[in-house]
Amino acid sequence: MVKICCIGAGYVGGPTMAVIALKCPDIEVAVVDISVSRINAWNSDTLPIYEPGLDDVVKQRRGKNLFFSTDVEKHVMEADIVFVSVNTPTKTQGLGAGKAADLTYWESAARMIADVSKSDKIVVEKSTVPVKTAEAIEKILTHNSKGINFQILSNPEFLAEGTAIEDLFSPDRVLIGGRETPAGQKAIQALKSVYAHWVPEERIICSNLWSAELSKLAANAFLAQRISSVNAISALCEATGANVQEVAHAVGKDTRIGPKFLNASVGFGGSCFQKDILNLVYICECNGLPEVANYWKQVIKINDYQKSRFVNRVVSSMFNTVSGKKIAILGFAFKKDTGDTRETPAIDVCKGLLGDKARLSIYDPQVSEDQIQRDLSMKKFDWDHPIHLQPQSPTTVKQVGVVWDAYAATKDAHGICILTEWDEFKSLDYQKIYDQMQKPAFVFDGRNVVDAEKLRQIGFIVYSIGKPLDEWLKDMPAVA
Numbered sequence: 001m002v003k004i005c006c007i008g009a010g011y012v013g014g015p016t017m018a019v020i021a022l023k024c025p026d027i028e029v030a031v032v033d034i035s036v037s038r039i040n041a042w043n044s045d046t047l048p049i050y051e052p053g054l055d056d057v058v059k060q061r062r063g064k065n066l067f068f069s070t071d072v073e074k075h076v077m078e079a080d081i082v083f084v085s086v087n088t089p090t091k092t093q094g095l096g097a098g099k100a101a102d103l104t105y106w107e108s109a110a111r112m113i114a115d116v117s118k119s120d121k122i123v124v125e126k127s128t129v130p131v132k133t134a135e136a137i138e139k140i141l142t143h144n145s146k147g148i149n150f151q152i153l154s155n156p157e158f159l160a161e162g163t164a165i166e167d168l169f170s171p172d173r174v175l176i177g178g179r180e181t182p183a184g185q186k187a188i189q190a191l192k193s194v195y196a197h198w199v200p201e202e203r204i205i206c207s208n209l210w211s212a213e214l215s216k217l218a219a220n221a222f223l224a225q226r227i228s229s230v231n232a233i234s235a236l237c238e239a240t241g242a243n244v245q246e247v248a249h250a251v252g253k254d255t256r257i258g259p260k261f262l263n264a265s266v267g268f269g270g271s272c273f274q275k276d277i278l279n280l281v282y283i284c285e286c287n288g289l290p291e292v293a294n295y296w297k298q299v300i301k302i303n304d305y306q307k308s309r310f311v312n313r314v315v316s317s318m319f320n321t322v323s324g325k326k327i328a329i330l331g332f333a334f335k336k337d338t339g340d341t342r343e344t345p346a347i348d349v350c351k352g353l354l355g356d357k358a359r360l361s362i363y364d365p366q367v368s369e370d371q372i373q374r375d376l377s378m379k380k381f382d383w384d385h386p387i388h389l390q391p392q393s394p395t396t397v398k399q400v401g402v403v404w405d406a407y408a409a410t411k412d413a414h415g416i417c418i419l420t421e422w423d424e425f426k427s428l429d430y431q432k433i434y435d436q437m438q439k440p441a442f443v444f445d446g447r448n449v450v451d452a453e454k455l456r457q458i459g460f461i462v463y464s465i466g467k468p469l470d471e472w473l474k475d476m477p478a479v480a
């Protein structure tokens with residue numbers, strides 16, 4: 001029986017391996033991690049991550065051909081194929097701080113593989129890494145190996161959170177990069193035969209190592225660029241009276257452009273877009289390409305602009321001060337159908353409002369109070385480290401309350417900011433909410449989820465990203 005071991009039981013390692021175990025009953029899959037609490041959760045009824053459909057897949061295969069363990073070395077030693085899906089955060093100190101990928105966790109995993117291996121192995125980069133990382137990993141593995149043959153493959157993951165299981169069941173493509181040598185090609189075929197259990201052959205793309213590594217960074221950069229493009233247009237829409245949804249619809253009808261990923265928003269979040277673009281920028285700079293670096297940097301600058309533009313709009317609309325005012329924050333996760341808050345735009349918006357001395361009452365159906373408090377007190381990029389190595393927040397942010405219901409969050413509030421597009425926010429009883437709020441009552445819809453006209457009829461002053469402005473808002477320009 002082929003044995004697979006995956007180092008890193010996170011958002012990628014857990015779901016990816018669970019699906020491989022489901023689709024390949026003839027393969028034994030072990031997912032290992034240094035975090036005891038994460039592995040305990042994977043072995044319990046409450047999985048460490050919320051992802052639609054995941055519980056079912058795990059329950060079907062756990063204990064049969066899917067195992068979660070902290071015995072990292074044993075499972076690596078026994079495996080034929082080792083996936084590495086550990087954190088690759090942005091460096092916060094030293095050379096390349098604020099941009100370059102921190103490969104500490106990757107390097108320690110590679111060194112451990114070299115130390116414990118007693119048989120030939122295929123080592124698969126599942127984490128998103130800088131282009132040319134495979135070369136460095138090869139050096140680590142071959143330097144310490146006692147005549148053992150390691151083949152390195154790049155097999156980046158393209159799943160999106162919230163739809164991870166769907167994406168894994170039916171991926172647009174699976175990308176496998178390897179060395180252009182007979183041994184490299186044989187390794188590619190071995191990994192291809194795993195995916196071929198359920199992915200049609202024409203969707204499995206093979207390439208050289210560097211193309212595979214770079215394709216992942218490029219794909220995320222292109223996706224984020226679309227959002228920054230539509231968000232940039234949303235600012236112009238507000239200034240001119242155009243409606244960004246109508247513009248996006250018209251633009252997306254061009255089959256060369258396509259309709260997906262054109263939703264204007266308060267900004268993109270998530271663990272990867274910003275991190276991967278910063279990484280791309282750094283690689284361009286290191287390769288003497290400052291113009292290319294600056295081009296991609298702009299995608300992040302527009303994203304930061306969009307978040308601060310939103311905060312300015314809230315403050316300026318409310319007579320240029322939110323000091324002491326209660327603001328309800330509906331939604332904290334970086335998108336719907338996930339409890340993940342990594343780089344969520346809600347963090348920057350909340351910090352911006354707190355900077356203006358607002359009192360916040362936050363509700364998200366999937367995010368705990370502890371998580372929100374940690375997010376609001378953590379330093380930028382600190383979140384992207386194994387949980388037990390993250391700084392614990394010594395204090396809680398006093399002006400922040402977390403409640404378990406949208407009605408409690410909005411009671412006596414002056415304004416509401418919708419920051420995640422949870423479906424339930426579309427069908428709230430807004431009349432009831434209006435009745436219990438301070439007047440004038442404001443809704444700032446950062447995700448364009450509410451029916452603005454209906455809310456205006458109730459009496460709300462409504463701001464929707466990229467939509468024609470209320471007279472009230474026109475009179476209160478948001479100047480930083």
Ligand SMILES: NC(=O)C1=CN([C@@H]2O[C@H](COP(=O)(O)OP(=O)(O)OC[C@H]3O[C@@H](n4cnc5c(N)ncnc54)[C@H](O)[C@@H]3O)[C@@H](O)[C@H]2O)C=CC1
Binds near residue numbers: 011012106109
């Ligand atoms: N989250 C996502 O949707 C996607 C993430 N990626 C990439 O996949 C990689 C992993 O991301 P996530 O799964 O989101 O991160 P995560 O933080 O959820 O999981 C990483 C896990 O690796 C463990 N770990 C770190 N060093 C270890 C070591 N030496 N030995 C054993 N375990 C170790 C950590 O304890 C943690 O549980 C990153 O490079 C990310 O860019 C790629 C596609 C999608």
Ligand SMILES: O=C(O)[C@H]1O[C@H](OP(=O)(O)OP(=O)(O)OC[C@H]2O[C@@H](n3ccc(=O)[nH]c3=O)[C@H](O)[C@@H]2O)[C@H](O)[C@@H](O)[C@@H]1O
Binds near residue numbers: 159160266269271
């Ligand atoms: O490398 C990764 O981590 C993953 O990053 C993204 O997936 P993810 O971050 O999980 O979620 P997305 O659906 O891409 O959303 C990212 C952010 O963009 C925002 N977004 C998305 C689409 C859109 O039209 N507008 C918009 O503001 C979302 O609300 C969210 O904050 C990519 O979609 C995945 O292909 C990739 O594998």
